[in-house]
Amino acid sequence: MSDINKKLDELGIVIPEPAPAVGSYLPVSAAGKMLFLSGQLPSREGKVLYTGKVPHDLTLDEARQAARLCLINALSQLQTKLGTLDTIESIVKVEVFVNSHTGFTDQAKVANGASDLLQEIFGDAGRHARTAVGVSELPLNAAVELAMIVMVK
Amino acid sequence: MSDINKKLDELGIVIPEPAPAVGSYLPVSAAGKMLFLSGQLPSREGKVLYTGKVPHDLTLDEARQAARLCLINALSQLQTKLGTLDTIESIVKVEVFVNSHTGFTDQAKVANGASDLLQEIFGDAGRHARTAVGVSELPLNAAVELAMIVMVK
Amino acid sequence: MSDINKKLDELGIVIPEPAPAVGSYLPVSAAGKMLFLSGQLPSREGKVLYTGKVPHDLTLDEARQAARLCLINALSQLQTKLGTLDTIESIVKVEVFVNSHTGFTDQAKVANGASDLLQEIFGDAGRHARTAVGVSELPLNAAVELAMIVMVK
Numbered sequence: 001m002s003d004i005n006k007k008l009d010e011l012g013i014v015i016p017e018p019a020p021a022v023g024s025y026l027p028v029s030a031a032g033k034m035l036f037l038s039g040q041l042p043s044r045e046g047k048v049l050y051t052g053k054v055p056h057d058l059t060l061d062e063a064r065q066a067a068r069l070c071l072i073n074a075l076s077q078l079q080t081k082l083g084t085l086d087t088i089e090s091i092v093k094v095e096v097f098v099n100s101h102t103g104f105t106d107q108a109k110v111a112n113g114a115s116d117l118l119q120e121i122f123g124d125a126g127r128h129a130r131t132a133v134g135v136s137e138l139p140l141n142a143a144v145e146l147a148m149i150v151m152v153k
Numbered sequence: 154m155s156d157i158n159k160k161l162d163e164l165g166i167v168i169p170e171p172a173p174a175v176g177s178y179l180p181v182s183a184a185g186k187m188l189f190l191s192g193q194l195p196s197r198e199g200k201v202l203y204t205g206k207v208p209h210d211l212t213l214d215e216a217r218q219a220a221r222l223c224l225i226n227a228l229s230q231l232q233t234k235l236g237t238l239d240t241i242e243s244i245v246k247v248e249v250f251v252n253s254h255t256g257f258t259d260q261a262k263v264a265n266g267a268s269d270l271l272q273e274i275f276g277d278a279g280r281h282a283r284t285a286v287g288v289s290e291l292p293l294n295a296a297v298e299l300a301m302i303v304m305v306k
Numbered sequence: 307m308s309d310i311n312k313k314l315d316e317l318g319i320v321i322p323e324p325a326p327a328v329g330s331y332l333p334v335s336a337a338g339k340m341l342f343l344s345g346q347l348p349s350r351e352g353k354v355l356y357t358g359k360v361p362h363d364l365t366l367d368e369a370r371q372a373a374r375l376c377l378i379n380a381l382s383q384l385q386t387k388l389g390t391l392d393t394i395e396s397i398v399k400v401e402v403f404v405n406s407h408t409g410f411t412d413q414a415k416v417a418n419g420a421s422d423l424l425q426e427i428f429g430d431a432g433r434h435a436r437t438a439v440g441v442s443e444l445p446l447n448a449a450v451e452l453a454m455i456v457m458v459k
Contacts, residue, residue, distance in 0.1 A: 024265065024268040024269045024271070024272040024279075024280060025247070025264075025268045025280060025281055025282065025283040026280045026281060026282055027282070028282060029243070029244075029245050029246065029280070029281050029282040030245075031186075031187055031243075031245045031302070031304050032186075032304075033337075033338075034337055036245055036246045036282040036302070037282055038282040038283045038284065039283065039284035039285065039286070090335070090337075091335075092335050092336075092337045092342055093335065093342045094331070095284070097284075097286045098443075100442055100443040102442070102443070103443070104443055105443055105444065105445060105446055105447045106445070107443065107444070107445045108445045108446075111331075112330065115330040115331045116330045118330065119330040126330075127330060127331060127332045127335070128331055128332060128335050129331065129332055129333070129334060129335040129342040129343055129344040129453075130331040130344045130345065131344065131345035131401070131403075131451065131453045132345065132445055133345070133403045133441050133443075133444060133445075133451060134441055134442050134443030134444060134445075135286050135287055135288055135289075135441055135442060136253055136255070136287050136288060136289040136441075136442040137251075137253040137255070137256070137257055137258055137260070137286075137287030138258065138260070138286060138287060139258060139259070139260045139261045139285055139286075139287075140258055140261075141258045145284065145286060147282075147284045149337070149342070151337050151338075176414070176418050176421060176422070177418065177421040177422045177424065177425040177432075177433060178400070178417075178421045178433060178434055178435065178436040179433045179434060179435055180435070181435060182396070182397075182398050182399065182433070182434050182435040183398075184339075184340055184396075184398045184455070184457050185339075185457075189398055189399045189435040189455070190435055191435040191436045191437065192436065192437035192438065192439070248437065250437075250439045288439050288440055288441055288442075289406055289408070289440050289441060289442040290404075290406040290408070290409070290410055290411055290413070290439075290440030291411065291413070291439060291440060292411060292412070292413045292414045292438055292439075292440075293411055293414075294411045298437065298439060300435075300437045
């Protein structure tokens with residue numbers, strides 16, 4: 001078992017099958033050693049599990065779980081692309097868009113659901129630059145959308 | 154005629170003159186072989202053609218046309234920068250911001266207006282990573298703003 | 307005194323101490339010679355100075371000052387990372403998110419508060435690609451959030 005997979009195992013995280021590519025874009029594209037991930041939604045088996053605006057339709061803690069699930073879906077896409085997550089050199093950038101109800105300003109806490117897990121899995125190599133912003137609507141009414149840039153070895 | 158220009162010709166697409174740079178930023182900047190495009194609006198000859206919130210002020214199909222027009226303006230900036238679009242190695246990332254009315258969650262369908270055209274023009278090299286999000290307001294009340302990263306040969 | 311510090315001095319700009327890293331992400335991450343900055347807020351000494359929605363809670367001119375302050379905070383993070391701002395080869399991309407009240411469409415003018423200053427400090431090397439969009443909410447109710455990509459020598 002690879003180092004990263006051991007870590008995922010310890011954390012009790014199961015990487016799901018990747019969502020099939022829909023339409024004329026890719027889950028992951030490459031520019032040299034940089035990989036760009038498409039926006040991931042908090043979905044499982046094709047169904048968005050966390051929908052609506054924080055904190056009106058789901059709690060802050062649920063939104064944090066949503067960000068975590070987006071990240072797990074991103075790792076699924078990376079594993080499919082790379083064969084193994086051990087090829088990842090570092091996480092460069094994470095972009096988190098939070099479907100925000102009027103007056104909600106804790107986007108950073110939502111984003112921590114993904115950022116904390118990245119550090120748990122990858123250690124220092126998982127520490128990244130980040131933007132977290134509140135948006136008025138997201139595809140399929142998802143509560144969170146997360147995109148990512150990673151470097152490979 | 155270049156390969157890409159032949160393709161554009163077949164598709165009946167005329168690349169317009171690029172919009173002049175306004176203010177202290179650039180239409181296109183370079184980082185090695187990666188080019189970063191500034192946010193493009195659905196404008197022609199200095200006038201934004203698609204304004205307001207989807208689907209309140211324009212239909213989904215019009216918004217898709219708006220995304221397509223943003224992309225054509227991006228290609229115009231790239232052609233001016235590069236001399237020829239044949240120098241493009243691949244499209245890395247497309248970011249689509251959709252001016253969304255409350256409850257509109259089809260940002261992905263809007264973004265397809267640009268993504269589909271990229272694949273028609275560039276084939277597999279036109280397939281890219283993508284984010285599509287709904288925002289509450291855009292510059293000049295544009296319905297769509299599109300930014301892009303490309304690799305050159 | 308370095309070239310850039312001389313310029314900052316002429317402009318009367320004092321680079322503050324960087325805000326300490328909060329949580330499991332980094333103020334600046336590197337991908338080869340590209341540096342990615344996390345979203346910066348218009349804060350000083352840990353307090354967000356410009357809050358709310360433009361132009362309802364602050365004026366356009368104040369929002370422009372907010373964008374300028376985000377940029378100064380970004381330079382503070384870069385100086386801490388690099389030792390000196392003279393190591394910067396060019397500013398590649400600036401992303402500006404403006405906390406926008408209904409009907410506000412001058413996001414580009416707000417973003418100019420940062421873009422103009424970049425050009426004053428770095429000259430042609432300070433000219434960059436840019437996105438400016440309106441969002442419905444930002445962390446800590448900040449009026450502006452700004453992220454950046456730079457190339458180092």
